[in-house]
Amino acid sequence: MLVVATAGHVDHGKSTLVRALTGMEPDRWAEERIRGMTIDLGFAWTALPSGGTVAFVDVPGHQRFVPNMLAGVGPVPAAMVVVAADEGWMPQSAEHVAALDALGVGYGLLVVTRADLADPGPALAGARARLATTSLGAAEAVAVSAVTGVGLPELRGALDRLAARLPAPAVDGPVRLWVDRSFTVRGSGTVVTGTLGAGRLRVGDELEVAGAGEPVRVRGLHRLGAPCGEAGSVARVAVNLRGVPRDRVRRGDALLSPGRFRATDLVDVRLAGDPVADLPATLTLHVGSAAVSARVRPLGVDTARLRLGRPLPLLVGDRALLRDPGSRRLVGGVTMLDVLPPPLGRRGAAAARADVLAGLDGRPDLTGELRRRGLVRAGDLVRAGVPVTLAPVVGDWLADPEHWRRLAERLSVAVADHARRHPLEPGIPVEVLRQHLGLPVRALVEALVRPPLSLSVGRVVAAGADPLPEPVARALALVGDDFAAHPFRAPDVDRLAAVGLGTREIGAAVRAGVLLRLTGNVLLLPGAPRQAARVLAGLPQPFTLSAARQALDTTRRVAVPLLELLDRRGLTRRLPDDARTVVTD
Ligand SMILES: Nc1nc2c(ncn2[C@@H]2O[C@H](COP(=O)(O)OP(=O)(O)OP(=O)(O)O)[C@@H](O)[C@H]2O)c(=O)[nH]1
Ligand SMILES: [Mg+2]
Numbered sequence: 001m002l003v004v005a006t007a008g009h010v011d012h013g014k015s016t017l018v019r020a021l022t023g024m025e026p027d028r029w030a031e032e033r034i035r036g037m038t039i040d041l042g043f044a045w046t047a048l049p050s051g052g053t054v055a056f057v058d059v060p061g062h063q064r065f066v067p068n069m070l071a072g073v074g075p076v077p078a079a080m081v082v083v084a085a086d087e088g089w090m091p092q093s094a095e096h097v098a099a100l101d102a103l104g105v106g107y108g109l110l111v112v113t114r115a116d117l118a119d120p121g122p123a124l125a126g127a128r129a130r131l132a133t134t135s136l137g138a139a140e141a142v143a144v145s146a147v148t149g150v151g152l153p154e155l156r157g158a159l160d161r162l163a164a165r166l167p168a169p170a171v172d173g174p175v176r177l178w179v180d181r182s183f184t185v186r187g188s189g190t191v192v193t194g195t196l197g198a199g200r201l202r203v204g205d206e207l208e209v210a211g212a213g214e215p216v217r218v219r220g221l222h223r224l225g226a227p228c229g230e231a232g233s234v235a236r237v238a239v240n241l242r243g244v245p246r247d248r249v250r251r252g253d254a255l256l257s258p259g260r261f262r263a264t265d266l267v268d269v270r271l272a273g274d275p276v277a278d279l280p281a282t283l284t285l286h287v288g289s290a291a292v293s294a295r296v297r298p299l300g301v302d303t304a305r306l307r308l309g310r311p312l313p314l315l316v317g318d319r320a321l322l323r324d325p326g327s328r329r330l331v332g333g334v335t336m337l338d339v340l341p342p343p344l345g346r347r348g349a350a351a352a353r354a355d356v357l358a359g360l361d362g363r364p365d366l367t368g369e370l371r372r373r374g375l376v377r378a379g380d381l382v383r384a385g386v387p388v389t390l391a392p393v394v395g396d397w398l399a400d401p402e403h404w405r406r407l408a409e410r411l412s413v414a415v416a417d418h419a420r421r422h423p424l425e426p427g428i429p430v431e432v433l434r435q436h437l438g439l440p441v442r443a444l445v446e447a448l449v450r451p452p453l454s455l456s457v458g459r460v461v462a463a464g465a466d467p468l469p470e471p472v473a474r475a476l477a478l479v480g481d482d483f484a485a486h487p488f489r490a491p492d493v494d495r496l497a498a499v500g501l502g503t504r505e506i507g508a509a510v511r512a513g514v515l516l517r518l519t520g521n522v523l524l525l526p527g528a529p530r531q532a533a534r535v536l537a538g539l540p541q542p543f544t545l546s547a548a549r550q551a552l553d554t555t556r557r558v559a560v561p562l563l564e565l566l567d568r569r570g571l572t573r574r575l576p577d578d579a580r581t582v583v584t585d
Helices: 014-022 030-035 063-073 091-102 120-132 152-165 349-358 366-373 378-383 401-421 430-437 442-448 470-485 493-499 503-511 528-537 545-551 556-568
Strands: 002-007 042-047 053-058 078-084 107-113 140-143 176-178 181-185 189-196 200-202 206-209 215-223 230-232 235-242 254-256 263-273 282-287 290-298 303-313 319-324 329-338 375-377 397-399 454-456 459-461 516-519 522-524 572-574 580-582
Touching (some): 002 091, 014 042, 014 053, 014 078, 053 235, 063 282, 063 290, 078 091, 091 120, 091 319, 091 329, 120 140, 215 230, 254 303, 282 303, 397 401, 397 442, 470 503, 503 516, 528 545, 528 556, 528 580, 556 580
Parallel strands (some): 002 053, 107 140
Antiparallel strands (some): 042 053, 176 254, 189 235, 206 254, 215 235, 290 303, 319 329, 375 397
């Protein structure tokens, strides 16, 4: 279905033309008919020669109703610019076309109406020249008279050609239906209407109302006034919602596929139009059928951060426009560059942000998003309109490959460093690493652990170390204090039992290489033999067992097996008279 919004100056014949084409009355209100002027949006549709359908969103031309006009054109992909032959280009012709240009509407027709009242040539030429420099460019032009019917067959043909040129909608994409009308039907409850630009709606579907967060269910569906079980984009639809009071869904709200959008009140944008620095601090942002206040914080030459009066379901690349409600002036078009922007806390953050934004164009860019963010949830990117085609590193988390590699490096440095400083601890707690690396969740730390590092009971263990259970680590820390005071005094059986080192625990500690077993329960630290050799080298050579025992400040129970170990390791040599010398090389 081709959905076209009208545009053009007041009284130039938009509604009359829609009526002539469709046989339907776009001016819905009695007041509109009495005053002969459109105030709010009107809707009408008809068949085209090809068999396709065109639906019109008819907008008011009067300057007072420009906000209504913007709500009409915002969600619609094509426009029909109407200029009266007898008046030519007028202020709201210019304002409406500027709005279409700001929104980037690239598909449309130029229709010169009231051709029975004046030669359409001059109006046609003037309007063509004005359109040429806008997003509508060289739109096909037709001259018509809604009164005589001249030109209407040509216009129908032109609408068919326009329909054929429009890009195919993303029928499998998520639904974001900007509500342009809501009303109550007796016996059915709340009904909202809108232009379904992408996706598909079915009776029974669950949807979200943007901002409200609660799920709503599609109770009934109409397409062009007729009930249907399903409607694919593009289409004009009326959706009957179950369990929603009418005042909860209004123009400017949106019905959304669940989980596919995130409402945001903070966006970074590029502005086309006035220099950002000259803008008033508060403007109105028009996007879809919504109009919200926006506080403007200039960042770069043509980029700014907008704080919105209420959160909207926006995507990267969305087009919008800013208008000054005071002066009723259109300020310029807006392209969403980032709908999940980082806070600007630090000094210099705004300038750095301006540099980043200077390189963005509103086209979704997964690689760039990852490079800028380092780590991000896949769901957050999808909800920002950035398709994710990459596997997460863990859970829902995506990582920039280079950032991830640097994190892994920092992790192994931290683990090695910790092992050196706390040789008796069985690795470094995951939580300590999480804080050290500044990561949001522990699962990311765990995902960074690769051989030769390993995970054991909430800790990351250095290469080669046999992971120890927590109680053993605690016991070893106590014994470690003993050794710090007397490195060659082995704790006796009572002391070992008191700190909780039974046969099993000692076995584990010895296997992990954090205790050295001289014999039975005679235990020292693994570094003790080398340390002993250094002490013994300070004695007159050769030396006796007794001299060694005294120098090492220990007992025979330790000295005898320790010296035998030194002999075996070649650190000392035993002479025939049982004296020893330290082997120096
Ligand atoms: N003679 C002649 N009169 C026309 C033609 N089209 C519209 N009119 C008249 O022009 C006047 C305005 O027409 P509308 O269709 O209400 O104009 P509009 O653009 O919808 O106006 P707004 O909605 O207020 O912006 C009406 O009196 C119409 O009868 C035409 O082709 N020929
Ligand atoms: Mg009208």
